[in-house]
Amino acid sequence: MRQSWKNNPIIYPVASGKGGTGKSTIVSNIGASLAGKGYNVILVDCDFGGSDLHLFLDVPIKVPNLGHFVNGEITTFCDLPRPTSVKGLKIICGGSENIGMANISEISRNEIKNYLYELEADYVLIDLGAGTGKNTLDYFSFVKTGIVVCTPEPQSRVCAYSLLKNSVFKSFVEICLPDKNVTQILENFIKGPGRRNGKVCDLVDNIRVKNSSISYEIIEYLKSFRPGIIANRVRKRSQIDDVNRFVKVVREFLSIELTNFGFIRSDRTVLEACQTGSLFVLDNEEAPASMDLRRIMDLRIK
Numbered sequence: 001m002r003q004s005w006k007n008n009p010i011i012y013p014v015a016s017g018k019g020g021t022g023k024s025t026i027v028s029n030i031g032a033s034l035a036g037k038g039y040n041v042i043l044v045d046c047d048f049g050g051s052d053l054h055l056f057l058d059v060p061i062k063v064p065n066l067g068h069f070v071n072g073e074i075t076t077f078c079d080l081p082r083p084t085s086v087k088g089l090k091i092i093c094g095g096s097e098n099i100g101m102a103n104i105s106e107i108s109r110n111e112i113k114n115y116l117y118e119l120e121a122d123y124v125l126i127d128l129g130a131g132t133g134k135n136t137l138d139y140f141s142f143v144k145t146g147i148v149v150c151t152p153e154p155q156s157r158v159c160a161y162s163l164l165k166n167s168v169f170k171s172f173v174e175i176c177l178p179d180k181n182v183t184q185i186l187e188n189f190i191k192g193p194g195r196r197n198g199k200v201c202d203l204v205d206n207i208r209v210k211n212s213s214i215s216y217e218i219i220e221y222l223k224s225f226r227p228g229i230i231a232n233r234v235r236k237r238s239q240i241d242d243v244n245r246f247v248k249v250v251r252e253f254l255s256i257e258l259t260n261f262g263f264i265r266s267d268r269t270v271l272e273a274c275q276t277g278s279l280f281v282l283d284n285e286e287a288p289a290s291m292d293l294r295r296i297m298d299l300r301i302k
Contacts, residue, residue, distance in 0.1 A: 017159025028056035035088035051094025067095025
């Protein structure tokens with residue numbers, strides 16, 4: 001067990017390329033499992049346009065939330081975490097009922113990111129919105145250990161790839177900004193090969209010709225960016241193989257090592273828990289989904 005609050009919390013942003021993957025369900029159940037091991041955990045609902053994480057934990061949305069912080073009604077960020085029925089587990093609600101929360105300013109996003117490191121917790125899990133909007137990319141990219149949740153459908157993997165690709169190129173834009181010539185190379189790649197089957201390694205080679213220091217910085221970024229993927233609602237072995245192939249595609253075209261965290265089987269226990277607003281990992285510890293989640297945590301969530 002980590003010594004609480006002696007160091008910055010371990011932060012895991014959790015995203016999905018598309019909605020309906022079960023991302024919020026996984027976030028809330030991982031949080032409850034970590035709290036059950038004696039860790040202090042805070043869940044942060046940064047799905048600003050559709051915050052619903054509180055529904056999994058029976059917390060009223062009207063409690064102080066990120067919406068109140070962004071609009072200035074609450075000025076102390078550490079007042080936002082609210083207790084749940086699970087010992088050791090707190091939540092910061094998103095506050096999507098506030099008009100404009102889906103498109104908060106960059107200043108507000110950066111302020112929240114800075115405060116996340118100051119939270120008194122061992123683990124902070126950030127539940128992000130689906131897709132590749134500014135909020136999602138910003139929070140998914142600000143640490144190098146984000147988790148992508150996808151389902152077996154091909155569309156889900158396509159959207160997951162888009163999330164990873166946009167995250168990578170968001171960082172490339174920031175790295176290349178000081179050199180106009182390199183920025184032009186990047187823009188040409190994005191408009192051309194990047195739309196089809198262009199490989200990041202080829203882009204890096206082109207940048208190296210103009211600016212070796214920037215190409216080196218990009219390479220170092222790619223080495224440090226270590227997202228993971230969880231396959232949810234898996235029904236058969238071939239769907240696990242699909243994820244392994246997806247990891248290889250990401251390596252080949254984006255030049256990043258995507259860690260396969262594992263899979264969670266399709267399980268009626270999960271559906272029943274969602275319908276009752278409870279946590280499947282606590283409702284039935286012997287359910288297939290509960291055992292799969294614990295396996296992922298034992299191997300990957302450290």
